[in-house]
Amino acid sequence: MKDYDFSKAQLQDFRGVFIIFFANVVQKIRRYFFAFFVPLLNANFRAFIFNYFILAIFIVVAFSFGYAYLLYIKFKFQIKGQSFHLNQGVIKRSSIEIPFERIQNINIEQNIFQRFLNVVGFQVETAGEGTAEINIKALRREKAVALKNQLLEDVKKVNPEVELTHTHSPEVEYSSSSKPANELMELDFISLFKVGVSSNFLKGLSLLLLFISTLFNFFFDVLSHFLTIDFEEDFFNRIPETLTFAFIFIAFLLFLGFLITVLSVMVKYFGLRVVRLRNNFEVEYGLIKRVNQVIKKNKTQVVEIDTNPIKKWLNIQNLFVSQASSVSLTNAQKIGLVGITPSQTNIFFEAIFDRPRSQLFTYIRSSLRYIIRLFWRQSVVFTIAFLVGQYFLGWVHSSIIAFFIAFILGVVNYLAYRKSYVGVSKDLIKIGGGSINTSTKYLALYKVQSVFIKRTIFQQFNAHADLVIYTASGREVINYLPYQQAIQIQNYILYRLERSSESWI
Amino acid sequence: MEFSNLEVNLAEIPDFKSVQLHPVAKKYKTVLWLGWLVPFLILMPAPIIVYYLWPIPILYLLGIYTVLSFIFLLTGIEIHKGFARRKFGLRELDIIHQKGFFVFTETVVPFKRVQHVEIKQGPLLRFFQLYALKLYTAGASTGDLVINGIPLGTAEKLKAKILQVAAIEEDLYTSEIAQDEEQKSNITKPDERL
Numbered sequence: 157m158k159d160y161d162f163s164k165a166q167l168q169d170f171r172g173v174f175i176i177f178f179a180n181v182v183q184k185i186r187r188y189f190f191a192f193f194v195p196l197l198n199a200n201f202r203a204f205i206f207n208y209f210i211l212a213i214f215i216v217v218a219f220s221f222g223y224a225y226l227l228y229i230k231f232k233f234q235i236k237g238q239s240f241h242l243n244q245g246v247i248k249r250s251s252i253e254i255p256f257e258r259i260q261n262i263n264i265e266q267n268i269f270q271r272f273l274n275v276v277g278f279q280v281e282t283a284g285e286g287t288a289e290i291n292i293k294a295l296r297r298e299k300a301v302a303l304k305n306q307l308l309e310d311v312k313k314v315n316p317e318v319e320l321t322h323t324h325s326p327e328v329e330y331s332s333s334s335k336p337a338n339e340l341m342e343l344d345f346i347s348l349f350k351v352g353v354s355s356n357f358l359k360g361l362s363l364l365l366l367f368i369s370t371l372f373n374f375f376f377d378v379l380s381h382f383l384t385i386d387f388e389e390d391f392f393n394r395i396p397e398t399l400t401f402a403f404i405f406i407a408f409l410l411f412l413g414f415l416i417t418v419l420s421v422m423v424k425y426f427g428l429r430v431v432r433l434r435n436n437f438e439v440e441y442g443l444i445k446r447v448n449q450v451i452k453k454n455k456t457q458v459v460e461i462d463t464n465p466i467k468k469w470l471n472i473q474n475l476f477v478s479q480a481s482s483v484s485l486t487n488a489q490k491i492g493l494v495g496i497t498p499s500q501t502n503i504f505f506e507a508i509f510d511r512p513r514s515q516l517f518t519y520i521r522s523s524l525r526y527i528i529r530l531f532w533r534q535s536v537v538f539t540i541a542f543l544v545g546q547y548f549l550g551w552v553h554s555s556i557i558a559f560f561i562a563f564i565l566g567v568v569n570y571l572a573y574r575k576s577y578v579g580v581s582k583d584l585i586k587i588g589g590g591s592i593n594t595s596t597k598y599l600a601l602y603k604v605q606s607v608f609i610k611r612t613i614f615q616q617f618n619a620h621a622d623l624v625i626y627t628a629s630g631r632e633v634i635n636y637l638p639y640q641q642a643i644q645i646q647n648y649i650l651y652r653l654e655r656s657s658e659s660w661i
Numbered sequence: 662m663e664f665s666n667l668e669v670n671l672a673e674i675p676d677f678k679s680v681q682l683h684p685v686a687k688k689y690k691t692v693l694w695l696g697w698l699v700p701f702l703i704l705m706p707a708p709i710i711v712y713y714l715w716p717i718p719i720l721y722l723l724g725i726y727t728v729l730s731f732i733f734l735l736t737g738i739e740i741h742k743g744f745a746r747r748k749f750g751l752r753e754l755d756i757i758h759q760k761g762f763f764v765f766t767e768t769v770v771p772f773k774r775v776q777h778v779e780i781k782q783g784p785l786l787r788f789f790q791l792y793a794l795k796l797y798t799a800g801a802s803t804g805d806l807v808i809n810g811i812p813l814g815t816a817e818k819l820k821a822k823i824l825q826v827a828a829i830e831e832d833l834y835t836s837e838i839a840q841d842e843e844q845k846s847n848i849t850k851p852d853e854r855l
Contacts, residue, residue, distance in 0.1 A: 480800065627800060643677075647675065650755060651675065653771055
């Protein structure tokens with residue numbers, strides 16, 4: 157490994173110019189994508205303006221490339237004193253300085269452009285507002301690793317209680333494919349396929365519906381403008397002709413949604429690899445965008461284990477980790493170890509929580525009234541959907557469908573009620589959730605930030621309460637617990653928390 | 662519910678419900694009513710004015726007024742009935758705050774999880790010489806606790822108390838780290854770079 161002197165101002169790799177340029181072009185295409193249709197639509201228009209159009213594109217591209225070069229020249233980073241410095245910007249100059257003690261995370265990742273040019277992206281994250289985050293777009297892998305090691309070393313000197321990864325293991329070769337001895341898991345293709353097949357494909361379906369509706373809108377807009385035909389009327393007149401058509405159409409959508417889900421899950425988690433480094437874990441995954449993330453024991457707040465009947469049958473689970481963050485985490489921001497086997501889950505669990513997964517928990521379950529709340533929430537959408545359906549299909553058909561959907565909702569709500577609970581043990585909190593799937597969340601008692609008891613006006617009458625537990629990664633809600641028991645749990649959590657000497661991070 | 666397997670006797674656990682709670686300043690109710698009145702005075706005449714300038718169907722107008730008066734009625738009840746429930750209390754190691762009529766929340770934040778404390782005052786509060794105490798915890802801002810409408814003296818006392826306890830905790834924590842450090846430095850080589 158070559159030595160790099162990061163105390164002098166460094167430029168990115170020259171290939172960074174292309175990365176910046178490509179990213180810029182992709183962004184422009186995304187923004188002005190409709191402009192590409194303009195010259196194709198009208199012959200006169202095309203003849204008149206086509207040359208100018210080409211010329212304009214050429215100028216924009218040339219200008220973008222020049223600008224990318226300037227950005228590259230002005231982008232300088234270095235390690236100076238007790239902090240990491242970054243100067244950047246052509247028109248709007250900015251100078252960022254991150255003191256070592258504020259550095260929380262260092263990521264190396266590779267998207268498809270970076271992979272094509274054989275460079276990696278380098279990111280420095282802080283616990284703060286997220287504005288000071290540093291994103292170096294192109295470095296050679298050796299240099300990125302050297303920078304990472306150097307930074308980790310420096311950070312550890314300043315902030316020893318922050319247990320960062322890699323400091324002890326510079327011998328880990330990132331570029332080689334040799335299998336480290338402490339690898340927790342590596343997802344092979346068949347397991348990846350299992351994960352895809354057992355995913356919740358309703359998500360893919362909604363994505364598809366969104367896409368189709370946008371596409372329809374776009375085409376109706378464009379076409380009806382040029383050819384004075386009212387597509388909508390024609391289209392909607394034909395829909396209710398046969399119910400068979402509707403069923404085939406729905407079946408087709410379901411299948412497509414399923415396919416999209418399987419593919420997108422497989423692309424996202426392609427080549428998932430989890431390496432254990434003492435008590436921390438390094439996770440790497442992705443086909444198009446290769447992501448490298450570190451799960452730190454101290455920073456970990458909530459561990460969620462997700463399974464469903466198909467996953468149980470295939471003997472896999474999905475595990476999601478929420479780490480401390482200045483904003484509430486969305487599901488996409490959680491780090492996923494998908495397709496993990498139950499025994500691997502236990503190894504991971506013991507490393508993060510320092511105790512075995514099977515403990516004596518005291519449970520409180522949500523009351524049956526929780527089902528009423530679920531129905532109440534669904535009733536608005538359900539009623540609107542029913543009225544719309546009634547308009548197109550008539551009373552008979554829409555009533556049959558409504559009855560069918562109500563039955564499904566009933567089953568789902570019942571399962572949601574059955575699976576909703578909170579449990580406490582000596583050191584852990586366990587929260588159950590899910591309906592068809594089963595989610596089990598674990599968090600250490602001393603990582604709790606604050607506890608709420610929330611009661612709507614109905615709950616004030618029927619002696620129930622929602623328990624809300626805040627951690628540094630967001631909040632967890634347990635719905636409709638009996639009020640007295642919720643208070644007991646709140647008291648217990650506070651009691652344990654206030655007598656614990658452990659820090660939340 | 663059985664706590665027997667948790668090695669803690671339920672009777673030993675202090676119950677936060679038994680704590681004596683203090684109401685916020687009475688003047689704060691006026692602040693709340695003013696905060697209600699201003700949008701009321703702006704929004705209630707607006708549809709009528711629009712109706713005279715711009716002929717919209719009378720049915721729309723009625724609909725708008727139904728929704729508006731419903732919202733103002735509910736928020737009014739919330740202020741009137743909910744004010745008596747706005748209370749806070751201190752225990753040895755945490756702070757309790759409760760509020761709300763339609764949705765009643767009881768929040769407990771342990772002092773040791775407080776990141777920093779802020780005493781705030783908006784223009785309306787300034788006019789009534791009241792303050793708001795904001796406790797920041799780690800993570801998203803939705804978990805932060807705000808006690809509105811208390812006099813400066815109370816706010817400062819609360820802040821001092823919270824910071825005092827938090828500082829003691831912090832000291833314990835840092836001394837632990839220092840001990841850890843010592844142990845570590847005995848093992849590892851002395852630093853060559855500095």
